[in-house]
Amino acid sequence: MIDILLFAVFWLIATLLGEWGVHAMEARGLYYSAATSQALDGEKAMAFILTVLVPVIAFIVVMLIYTALRFRSRRSLQFRDNKMFIGIWVLLSIALNILFFVHPSASALEQMFNNEEARLNRHDLIVNVTARQWEWIFSYPQYGIQTAEDSNGNSTLYLPVNQNVRFVLRSYDPYHTYDPNGAVIHDFWIPAFGLKQDIIPGETRLEYVHTNKITSYDVDPMVRVQCAEVCGPGHPFMEAPVHVVSSSDFLKWVQAQRKLEAS
Amino acid sequence: MSANAAGLSGADTAKRQGRRMAPPVIRGLLWAAIGFLIFNTLVSQVLDRELYDPFVTRVSATVGWAAAVIGWLLGVGAWEVIVLPFFGHPVEWDVPNDWRRYFMFSTDHKVVGLQYIFTTTGSFLLAGFAAMMMRMELMNAKLWVFTNPGAYLTTVGIHGTVMMFSVGTVALVGGFANYFIPLMIGANSSAFPRLSGLSHWLLPAGIATVFLSPLLGQWTTGWRAYAPLSGQDPSGIVFYYLGVFAMTTSSLLVAINLTVTIIFKRAPGLTWNRLPMFAWGILAVSLLTIIWVPEIQMTFIISLLNLIVPFSLFEQTGSPLTYMESFWLFGHPEVYIIVVPAFALWQEIVPVMGQKTLFARQWGVLGLVFVMLFSGLVWAHHMFTNMRNSEMLPFSFFTEMISIPTGFSYLVVIGTLWGARLKFSTPTLFVLMSMFNFLIGGITGVLLADPVINLQTHDTFFVLSHFHYTVIGSMIFTWLAAAYYWLPKLSGRMYSEALGKLGAIWVFVAFNSAFGQMFFAGFHGMNRWVAVYPQYLQNINFSISMFAFLLGLGFLFNFVHIAWMWNKGKPAEQNPWNGKTLEWHATPKPGIATFKPLPQVETGFYDYRESAPSVTTSPKRT
Numbered sequence: 001m002i003d004i005l006l007f008a009v010f011w012l013i014a015t016l017l018g019e020w021g022v023h024a025m026e027a028r029g030l031y032y033s034a035a036t037s038q039a040l041d042g043e044k045a046m047a048f049i050l051t052v053l054v055p056v057i058a059f060i061v062v063m064l065i066y067t068a069l070r071f072r073s074r075r076s077l078q079f080r081d082n083k084m085f086i087g088i089w090v091l092l093s094i095a096l097n098i099l100f101f102v103h104p105s106a107s108a109l110e111q112m113f114n115n116e117e118a119r120l121n122r123h124d125l126i127v128n129v130t131a132r133q134w135e136w137i138f139s140y141p142q143y144g145i146q147t148a149e150d151s152n153g154n155s156t157l158y159l160p161v162n163q164n165v166r167f168v169l170r171s172y173d174p175y176h177t178y179d180p181n182g183a184v185i186h187d188f189w190i191p192a193f194g195l196k197q198d199i200i201p202g203e204t205r206l207e208y209v210h211t212n213k214i215t216s217y218d219v220d221p222m223v224r225v226q227c228a229e230v231c232g233p234g235h236p237f238m239e240a241p242v243h244v245v246s247s248s249d250f251l252k253w254v255q256a257q258r259k260l261e262a263s
Numbered sequence: 264m265s266a267n268a269a270g271l272s273g274a275d276t277a278k279r280q281g282r283r284m285a286p287p288v289i290r291g292l293l294w295a296a297i298g299f300l301i302f303n304t305l306v307s308q309v310l311d312r313e314l315y316d317p318f319v320t321r322v323s324a325t326v327g328w329a330a331a332v333i334g335w336l337l338g339v340g341a342w343e344v345i346v347l348p349f350f351g352h353p354v355e356w357d358v359p360n361d362w363r364r365y366f367m368f369s370t371d372h373k374v375v376g377l378q379y380i381f382t383t384t385g386s387f388l389l390a391g392f393a394a395m396m397m398r399m400e401l402m403n404a405k406l407w408v409f410t411n412p413g414a415y416l417t418t419v420g421i422h423g424t425v426m427m428f429s430v431g432t433v434a435l436v437g438g439f440a441n442y443f444i445p446l447m448i449g450a451n452s453s454a455f456p457r458l459s460g461l462s463h464w465l466l467p468a469g470i471a472t473v474f475l476s477p478l479l480g481q482w483t484t485g486w487r488a489y490a491p492l493s494g495q496d497p498s499g500i501v502f503y504y505l506g507v508f509a510m511t512t513s514s515l516l517v518a519i520n521l522t523v524t525i526i527f528k529r530a531p532g533l534t535w536n537r538l539p540m541f542a543w544g545i546l547a548v549s550l551l552t553i554i555w556v557p558e559i560q561m562t563f564i565i566s567l568l569n570l571i572v573p574f575s576l577f578e579q580t581g582s583p584l585t586y587m588e589s590f591w592l593f594g595h596p597e598v599y600i601i602v603v604p605a606f607a608l609w610q611e612i613v614p615v616m617g618q619k620t621l622f623a624r625q626w627g628v629l630g631l632v633f634v635m636l637f638s639g640l641v642w643a644h645h646m647f648t649n650m651r652n653s654e655m656l657p658f659s660f661f662t663e664m665i666s667i668p669t670g671f672s673y674l675v676v677i678g679t680l681w682g683a684r685l686k687f688s689t690p691t692l693f694v695l696m697s698m699f700n701f702l703i704g705g706i707t708g709v710l711l712a713d714p715v716i717n718l719q720t721h722d723t724f725f726v727l728s729h730f731h732y733t734v735i736g737s738m739i740f741t742w743l744a745a746a747y748y749w750l751p752k753l754s755g756r757m758y759s760e761a762l763g764k765l766g767a768i769w770v771f772v773a774f775n776s777a778f779g780q781m782f783f784a785g786f787h788g789m790n791r792w793v794a795v796y797p798q799y800l801q802n803i804n805f806s807i808s809m810f811a812f813l814l815g816l817g818f819l820f821n822f823v824h825i826a827w828m829w830n831k832g833k834p835a836e837q838n839p840w841n842g843k844t845l846e847w848h849a850t851p852k853p854g855i856a857t858f859k860p861l862p863q864v865e866t867g868f869y870d871y872r873e874s875a876p877s878v879t880t881s882p883k884r885t
Binding site: 003030031032038039041042045046049050053057060061063064067068071072075076077078079080081082085086089090093094097100101104105106108109111112113116171172180181183184185187189191192194195196197198200201202203205221222224226227228229230231232233234235236237239 | 411412413416481483484485489491492494495496575578579580582583584587617618619620621622623624626648649652655656659660663664666667670673674677678680681682683684685687691695698699702706709710712713714715716718719721722723786787788790791792793794795796797798799870871872
């Protein structure tokens with residue numbers, strides 16, 4: 001009996017410490033940097049799961065340590081069954097898993113589906129993304145920009161803040177279209193945006209985000225496009241800076257780009 | 264003196280004493296070289312000449328390799344033990360009862376088990392060295408160890424491939440199960456001893472092929488050999504497919520042999536209700552291997568044909584997703600092939616160390632079996648980043664649900680630990696550490712099962728760390744637990760308890776420090792398969808590398824300790840842990856029949872009550 005009581009006390013302490021740790025990490029930002037509503041959804045889902053699981057983690061860890069230190073060289077209790085303990089364990093593990101499936105797995109995924117519903121995205125900014133070995137090419141069909149580049153000729157991605165963006169993702173090599181085997185799988189990932197999407201040769205994939213914060217690669221290295229699926233020796237170099245700017249700055253940039261392309 | 268438990272004993276050894284042959288391994292290498300040269304030359308110079316007449320082409324390397332492996336297998340003994348007897352000749356194969364038996368074809372399950380243990384340990388060290396090279400490169404954000412990122416990626420691929428197919432899949436099954444399963448179920452040999460002898464020798468052939476793959480050129484795909492990238496690289500990937508084919512065939516033969524052994528060779532009275540937990544685990548994992556390994560072998564053969572014919576099955580004009588789906592259809596059960604024997608070993612070692620009746624045994628068995636069944640339903644969670652949204656939910660569901668049967672292993676161990684009289688030995692420590700590490704792997708697995716979180720963490724160091732927690736943290740730690748636990752049985756000698764505990768704490772601290780930080784590196788934007796990365800991640804990577812080197816040294820320390828004590832340790836008692844399973848009551852020496860006569864099992868092996876009846880009676884048999 002004293003063992004159960006002692007264990008419960010340690011379990012409680014460990015749980016409280018764990019919850020405090022999760023809360024601290026949550027306050028700092030689990031994803032370090034979150035520049036879209038999708039990233040915030042992901043952080044929230046993660047914080048929820050961790051908050052619920054801390055008592056479970058604490059139970060197992062404290063149990064492993066407590067039993068290892070406490071039950072040594074004494075007369076052992078011999079039992080092979082404890083219906084109540086097993087029953088609680090099995091039911092609780094089923095309940096927790098169903099909970100997580102309903103929320104956040106299914107609920108957050110539904111949120112993501114909603115973002116992609118056409119009716120909610122009538123004013124999307126469309127960015128055509130072409131992945132080739134080893135370069136990102138961004139074009140803005142609504143603004144007539146073919147390849148968004150900075151003055152040095154490096155690909156760059158500009159997005160207005162508080163805007164739904166639809167990335168249209170394709171993998172092929174526009175400079176070597178005669179080679180049917182030239183394209184490989186890439187993965188479009190902006191770490192600060194909180195999601196990624198593989199780009200499959202021969203298919204068109206979509207990714208939707210809603211930007212919610214003015215930021216850029218200059219102040220936060222997580223605001224970059226980074227290929228996340230291995231695509232050959234040039235894979236690490238397949239990155240491009242991202243700038244999320246106010247809508248007036250975005251229009252200024254569009255003007256500048258058009259001038260650059262015209263020249 | 265020839266002595267062989269499997270019945271191939273040399274009754275007329277003396278007569279054949281004069282027969283001389285080269286040492287089998289040397290003869291195998293020679294026959295392999297001859298096979299490769301003849302068939303490679305035939306294909307590249309006569310049958311299928313290519314432009315500029317290269318001596319080795321993708322096609323000739325494939326055919327030459329097949330000839331080389333057959334030559335190797337025949338040379339190490341399959342010629343005398345399998346081929347000649349098939350045509351009616353008597354078996355003329357003398358296995359000397361000394362160190363030489365480990366370097367030739369053997370039908371003794373204990374010798375085969377030890378061969379597997381040595382081979383997996385060697386490949387673990389080699390592939391671990393590759394990991395050290397990778398961590399060395401990642402100490403700096405710029406390229407400085409490797410001369411180009413492709414060389415780094417080739418190293419990544421070799422590390423992953425060898426660790427998966429020759430350590431993870433093999434160490435506990437080919438190694439410890441081959442040795443101990445017949446002992447634990449009271450049999451004197453495995454069901455198919457010649458098949459078992461053959462299976463081991465495929466493994467070094469496969470390991471060598473993968474390590475020599477850079478001879479044919481770089482391959483940058485990592486261990487998954489992702490199409491269509493695999494079709495673009497130079498030809499090194501051909502040796503990847505061939506090497507993996509040899510290694511997976513080895514695992515498949517072991518699985519067939521052990522399944523039949525467990526089903527048909529149990530001692531009288533050893534009912535399913537009394538079957539040891541480790542045997543349950545190995546049965547589950549062997550069935551898993553039999554179901555899924557042929558699937559990946561077919562995928563790899565198609566992918567190889569895709570390269571050498573060539574087709575364009577997986578290019579943009581074909582279907583790249585088909586390759587990915589076929590790969591992960593095997594890829595996730597593979598994870599459970601690795602970890603289920605570890606679950607079983609926890610439940611095997613803890614009751615012995617605690618001298619405590621196994622708690623909720625039936626739930627433990629249910630857990631192992633249901634993990635096995637579920638593992639085929641979760642695979643597409645590796646593809647949340649490239650599948651239809653509507654397909655995510657069912658895989659997310661099963662991935663979360665598989666934590667329920669997994670949790671039963673914890674239920675059993677925790678119930679057994681409560682109120683036990685625990686011997687705080689090195690195996691106990693390793694099992695507890697393994698359980699802690701798998702807990703971290705499991706919790707991060709629940710996070711990864713959630714699609715929204717998965718889309719951020721997939722393909723980053725978060726995932727990398729997650730699966731290293733399940734494989735190193737869980738399976739490798741349990742492998743070391745098993746090595747310390749059974750060392751007295753394998754060698755008749757005892758390890759040093761102080762050094763063993765030091766080794767355990769060393770690898771535990773180094774492992775958690777290195778891989779714990781990787782979760783945060785992943786969140787912070789560190790992606791996989793990069794030799795070069797943004798400068799802001801250099802500090803954390805430097806720190807990870809330092810602990811990774813410490814971990815490498817820690818593993819080396821444990822291996823040196825075990826090897827040293829194997830020869831120089833204090834002689835151990837027959838049953839130092841007071842275990843009840845049959846292997847502790849048997850003659851463990853290779854080359855000697857284990858049970859004479861076969862034991863009659865009267866009750867289960869995990870009853871530690873004082874009033875417990877004795878496990879076996881020895882019937883009067885001849």
